[in-house]
Amino acid sequence: MAYICQDCTYKANKRFPEGRCPACGSFNIRSDRSKEDVKQEKDKKTPLEIFIMVLVWGVLIWGVWDRYFSG
Numbered sequence: 001m002a003y004i005c006q007d008c009t010y011k012a013n014k015r016f017p018e019g020r021c022p023a024c025g026s027f028n029i030r031s032d033r034s035k036e037d038v039k040q041e042k043d044k045k046t047p048l049e050i051f052i053m054v055l056v057w058g059v060l061i062w063g064v065w066d067r068y069f070s071g
């Protein structure tokens, strides 16, 4: 989470003290997700996605193998 002052574009990763910009004292603060946060969140899902992908591919390959290469 990034906190950005709308008036002077001061940016910090922590919440501003008392909810106001330390640089200009403005209360016009916008909290925004940085790219790092989004990336980390996406990485958390990846093991499950990989598991599902491996499972789907495994079933597909097993099906093709069973159909063409056995019996």
Ligand SMILES: [Zn+2]
Residues within 6 Å of the ligand: 005, 006, 007, 008, 009, 010, 021, 022, 023, 024, 025, 026
């Ligand atoms: Zn500011």
